[in-house]
Amino acid sequence: MVVQALKDQGVEVVFGYPGGAVLPIYDEVFQQNDIRHILVRHEQGAIHAAEGYARSTGKPGVVLVTSGPGATNVVTGIVDALMDSIPIVVLSGQVPTFMIGSDAFQEGDTVGITRPCTKMNWLVKETDKLAETIHQAFHVATTGRPGPVLVDIPKDVQFATGTYVEKPKAKTDHYKPRVKGDIDAITRLVEMIETAEKPVFYTGGGVINSGPAASQLLRELAEATGFPVTSTLMGLGAYPASGKSWLGMLGMHGTYEANWVMHDCDLMINIGARFDDRITGRLNAFSPNSKKAHIDIDPSSINKVITVDVPIVGDVGHVLEDLLNIWKARGRKVNREALGRWWKQIEEWKSIDCLAYKPSSGSIRPQHAIARLEALTKGMDRYITTEVGQHQMWAAQYLGFEDPNRWMTSGGLGTMGYGLPASVGVQIAHPDALVINVAGEASWLMNMQEMGTAMQYRAPVKQFILNNERLGMVRQWQELLHGERYSSSWSEALPDFVKLADAFGCKGIRCDNEADLDDAIREMLAYDGPVIFDCLVEKHENCFPMIPSGNAHNEMILGDVDTQGVIGASGAVLV
Amino acid sequence: MSPLQIKKGSSKHSAYDLRDPNAEVIETHTLAVSVDNESGVLARVIGLFSARGYNIDSLTVAEVDHLGHRSRITVVTSGTPQVITQIKAQLERMVVVHEVHDLTVEGPSVQRELALFKVQGKGEHRIEALRLAEIFRANVVDSTLESFIFEMTGTPEKVDAFAVLMQPLGLTEVARTGVAALARGKK
Numbered sequence: 223m224v225v226q227a228l229k230d231q232g233v234e235v236v237f238g239y240p241g242g243a244v245l246p247i248y249d250e251v252f253q254q255n256d257i258r259h260i261l262v263r264h265e266q267g268a269i270h271a272a273e274g275y276a277r278s279t280g281k282p283g284v285v286l287v288t289s290g291p292g293a294t295n296v297v298t299g300i301v302d303a304l305m306d307s308i309p310i311v312v313l314s315g316q317v318p319t320f321m322i323g324s325d326a327f328q329e330g331d332t333v334g335i336t337r338p339c340t341k342m343n344w345l346v347k348e349t350d351k352l353a354e355t356i357h358q359a360f361h362v363a364t365t366g367r368p369g370p371v372l373v374d375i376p377k378d379v380q381f382a383t384g385t386y387v388e389k390p391k392a393k394t395d396h397y398k399p400r401v402k403g404d405i406d407a408i409t410r411l412v413e414m415i416e417t418a419e420k421p422v423f424y425t426g427g428g429v430i431n432s433g434p435a436a437s438q439l440l441r442e443l444a445e446a447t448g449f450p451v452t453s454t455l456m457g458l459g460a461y462p463a464s465g466k467s468w469l470g471m472l473g474m475h476g477t478y479e480a481n482w483v484m485h486d487c488d489l490m491i492n493i494g495a496r497f498d499d500r501i502t503g504r505l506n507a508f509s510p511n512s513k514k515a516h517i518d519i520d521p522s523s524i525n526k527v528i529t530v531d532v533p534i535v536g537d538v539g540h541v542l543e544d545l546l547n548i549w550k551a552r553g554r555k556v557n558r559e560a561l562g563r564w565w566k567q568i569e570e571w572k573s574i575d576c577l578a579y580k581p582s583s584g585s586i587r588p589q590h591a592i593a594r595l596e597a598l599t600k601g602m603d604r605y606i607t608t609e610v611g612q613h614q615m616w617a618a619q620y621l622g623f624e625d626p627n628r629w630m631t632s633g634g635l636g637t638m639g640y641g642l643p644a645s646v647g648v649q650i651a652h653p654d655a656l657v658i659n660v661a662g663e664a665s666w667l668m669n670m671q672e673m674g675t676a677m678q679y680r681a682p683v684k685q686f687i688l689n690n691e692r693l694g695m696v697r698q699w700q701e702l703l704h705g706e707r708y709s710s711s712w713s714e715a716l717p718d719f720v721k722l723a724d725a726f727g728c729k730g731i732r733c734d735n736e737a738d739l740d741d742a743i744r745e746m747l748a749y750d751g752p753v754i755f756d757c758l759v760e761k762h763e764n765c766f767p768m769i770p771s772g773n774a775h776n777e778m779i780l781g782d783v784d785t786q787g788v789i790g791a792s793g794a795v796l797v
Numbered sequence: 798m799s800p801l802q803i804k805k806g807s808s809k810h811s812a813y814d815l816r817d818p819n820a821e822v823i824e825t826h827t828l829a830v831s832v833d834n835e836s837g838v839l840a841r842v843i844g845l846f847s848a849r850g851y852n853i854d855s856l857t858v859a860e861v862d863h864l865g866h867r868s869r870i871t872v873v874t875s876g877t878p879q880v881i882t883q884i885k886a887q888l889e890r891m892v893v894v895h896e897v898h899d900l901t902v903e904g905p906s907v908q909r910e911l912a913l914f915k916v917q918g919k920g921e922h923r924i925e926a927l928r929l930a931e932i933f934r935a936n937v938v939d940s941t942l943e944s945f946i947f948e949m950t951g952t953p954e955k956v957d958a959f960a961v962l963m964q965p966l967g968l969t970e971v972a973r974t975g976v977a978a979l980a981r982g983k984k
Contacts, residue, residue, distance in 0.1 A: 333837060334837075334840070337837065337840060337841055337844055338844045338845075338848050341892065342892040342893070343837075345836070345837070362892050366890075367890075396895050397892050399890075520890060521886045521889060521890060522883065522886035522887045522889070522890050524886070525879065525882060525883070525886075526883055526886075529879070
């Protein structure tokens with residue numbers, strides 16, 4: 223019945239790991255060919271792979287795990303999906319209903335543990351309700367603000383036979399999130415767009431979650447109005463990096479121009495973002511002189527941290543469509559003259575060239591490694607995943623994303639160990655595409671067992687590891703904020719990544735100087751199979767620009783290119 | 798390296814802006830929340846309050862519509878206007894929640910709670926307790942030679958006032974249901 227429900231929901235791939243309490247479902251999976259099961263090496267890998275699958279396809283990711291430890295091992299991924307609004311359906315086995323509460327073998331209170339970190343979860347005690355609950359789970363996970371859901375299925379419920387309810391007949395209850403925005407509010411926003419002198423579009427993951435049409439509408443809107451566009455980490459790719467209105471990412475490690483635009487603007491249009499603390503910096507200094515509009519499908523995101531002037535609850539795609547129509551009908555007006563002055567100012571900020579880095583004298587600068595990766599893979603059918611840390615920020619800064627759903631990273635939760643399993647999930651969804659996980663060596667080690675999964679399913683994922691033998695971002699904060707006391711932030715006793723690749727049966731490449739870098743990257747790209755690329759980079763490089771803790775957008779640190787790379791002389795300057 | 802200039806009001810070691818939580822007035826609101834009557838729903842709603850640091854001053858819950866499978870949660874909460882708005886928005890988006898009504902702002906409402914008081918004493922104290930109970934329209938629902946249990950229904954303020962008066966007369970235990978509330982009028 224579970225498998226039938228999944229088929230009805232159009233599920234093609236399930237990521238999972240078997241165990242005692244899910245054996246009846248695995249038995250059914252074995253006896254059919256419509257749904258492909260990907261056996262991971264650790265349940266956390268399953269859920270991150272499902273996240274990668276979901277983010278790169280727009281379809282829900284499905285995870286199948288056993289009771290107790292199987293379920294607890296996916297909790298990190300569930301929280302990750304909740305923070306980043308990723309549609310995930312977790313099916314977990316549970317001990318038989320008559321044993322629940324008896325501390326049975328591999329029993330855990332799965333619905334209790336996951337209640338605060340799922341959008342909704344269910345313990346199914348009657349087989350007759352199983353199919354309907356699974357259909358409901360998919361409905362809840364994929365509509366409104368997407369998120370993770372969990373269905374806990376006791377083993378006796380899996381064995382029993384019951385009445386199957388088809389998808390269309392399953393009641394979806396009262397849960398119907400609002401998708402159309404309030405027309406009056408949209409009209410008010412149009413009026414503000416018509417007169418704004420220093421506007422900006424601040425876009426987020428909501429644009430991508432809304433579907434490709436929303437990204438298309440955003441592009442049309444940005445093109446037609448000539449307003450500058452910046453994006454959060456989660457929203458990269460919604461507006462193309464090559465677009466003429468693009469300012470780069472904003473926030474703690476965003477570009478100088480993006481953050482100054484946010485600070486100085488007079489109209490901020492937030493489209494599917496949530497004023498995260500990494501974006502806003504110090505709240506009482508956040509964009510002090512602007513009117514703010516906020517488009518979000520989740521009413522609780524509005525006025526949560528920043529009070530806005532025009533709140534619009536609705537799906538980004540629907541709202542942008544209405545917005546464009548109304549704006550066009552009213553004569554496509556914008557304040558061209560003021561916009562010209564605004565862009566002139568923006569060009570000045572851009573001329574600072576905040577992402578510039580000092581050329582190296584031999585060893586590889588991590589920024590350069592990413593920049594070369596970008597240059598050598600530009601235009602390819604490329605998907606990027608990342609782990610969490612400095613490399614993640616450099617990837618966001620130096621890689622250009624032209625399309626949505628091409629960038630998979632753990633934003634809200636910042637889960638180290640996300641990237642490798644996510645890259646496997648992406649590659650399963652897009653077998654012929656180039657999938658690269660930009661990693662740091664410390665994050666990568668957290669879920670490195672998933673190379674086994676990549677090998678088993680011939681997923682030719684490229685693991686591009688920026689190896690600085692440090693927990694780079696932790697080290698950077700210790701340098702800047704904790705008096706250079708580097709407590710537990712170096713990677714001692716690292717494995718030999720090339721030998722590790724050998725052990726897994728894939729290709730290992732090591733590169734430690736800039737002269738060989740391009741050839742090494744080409745070698746990685748040319749290899750037909752998984753590659754672990756050990757890129758030895760500068761050990762003490764800091765990630766700039768940076769808005770330090772509790773500072774405002776106009777108080778960024780730009781790295782001092784002359785002294786970077788030397789402990790104790792970061793040359794941090796306030797601007 | 799040059800030391801960072803960290804602004805006042807922010808934590809040196811945190812990215813978060815630590816604002817003064819007492820900067821705004823604290824309001825008390827009574828919310829009526831209609832939810833699915835399923836196991837785990839109450840835990841989900843309470844979990845929202847604890848996870849996000851909202852206050853619960855009182856909370857009552859019971860099934861109110863057996864056929865429709867609905868329960869009604871009446872929760873009295875306090876916070877700044879912004880927090881109250883957030884609480885409502887967070888409740889409204891929950892899958893198990895059908896409706897949220899803020900009885901404090903949606904017009905006049907009737908708010909009642911039931912309380913039981915055990916009062917021990919002899920002689921004058923006993924008589925005084927009975928006299929006050931009459932004034933407060935509390936009923937005696939259990940009696941021994943040395944104790945009474947009074948039952949009273951009223952607003953939380955009335956219950957508070959009665960408890961204060963009973964204190965010197967031998968009040969030993971109080972049980973309160975928390976507030977149940979309905980909006981006045983036809984709606």
